[in-house]
Amino acid sequence: MMVEIQNICVFCGSSEGDDPVHAEAARALGQAMAKRGLGLVYGAGNIGLMGVLADAVLATGGCAIGVIPEKLVDRELAHQGLDELLVVKTMHERKAKMHELSDAFISLPGGIGTMEEFFEAVTWRQLDYHAKPIALLNVNGFYDGIEQFFETMLSAGFLRPKHAELFFAETDADRLLDRLQG
Numbered sequence: 001m002m003v004e005i006q007n008i009c010v011f012c013g014s015s016e017g018d019d020p021v022h023a024e025a026a027r028a029l030g031q032a033m034a035k036r037g038l039g040l041v042y043g044a045g046n047i048g049l050m051g052v053l054a055d056a057v058l059a060t061g062g063c064a065i066g067v068i069p070e071k072l073v074d075r076e077l078a079h080q081g082l083d084e085l086l087v088v089k090t091m092h093e094r095k096a097k098m099h100e101l102s103d104a105f106i107s108l109p110g111g112i113g114t115m116e117e118f119f120e121a122v123t124w125r126q127l128d129y130h131a132k133p134i135a136l137l138n139v140n141g142f143y144d145g146i147e148q149f150f151e152t153m154l155s156a157g158f159l160r161p162k163h164a165e166l167f168f169a170e171t172d173a174d175r176l177l178d179r180l181q182g
Helices: 020-035 048-059 091-101 112-126 144-155 161-165 173-181
Strands: 007-011 039-042 064-069 084-088 104-107 134-137 168-170
Touching: 007 091, 007 112, 020 039, 020 048, 020 173, 039 048, 039 091, 048 064, 064 091, 084 091, 091 112, 104 112, 104 173, 112 134, 134 173, 144 161, 168 173
Parallel strands: 007 039, 007 104, 039 064, 064 084, 104 134, 134 168
Antiparallel strands: none
């Protein structure tokens, strides 16, 4: 039974990175989500890819919900134009709330925090804490190494074949959303 997707949690960087293609991908994803009536749940920042993504969702008439710990409100510059800004105590509460509010997960390019959030979502799915779809928007090969790493874990016997398909990757926002909604 396919679950209807209403809100998508997007993990992404509080930086835009060095290549403008990353911001372009975040903008395209935000616009595509809003046009399809899909709400955004994310880390609440107004800087980096987080800000680009949220601004694109909002400018296209979509709904954006941000979740941020008190300690990061000033550091990540909490976006004040969101439909809803939830301030929580800890990073653990942030991730739990983002998971609770979302029907699917997408990772855009990002740093250590983005990777940690992605791997936690994958781990929780592997352990049957949720059955929500997970996807990587593989911009300019950014996630090629992650896909290769999963193949390495599989071939080395640290990953079961069924767990090699806990997520998928696409290079185009519309194709990715088609697969999530399919």
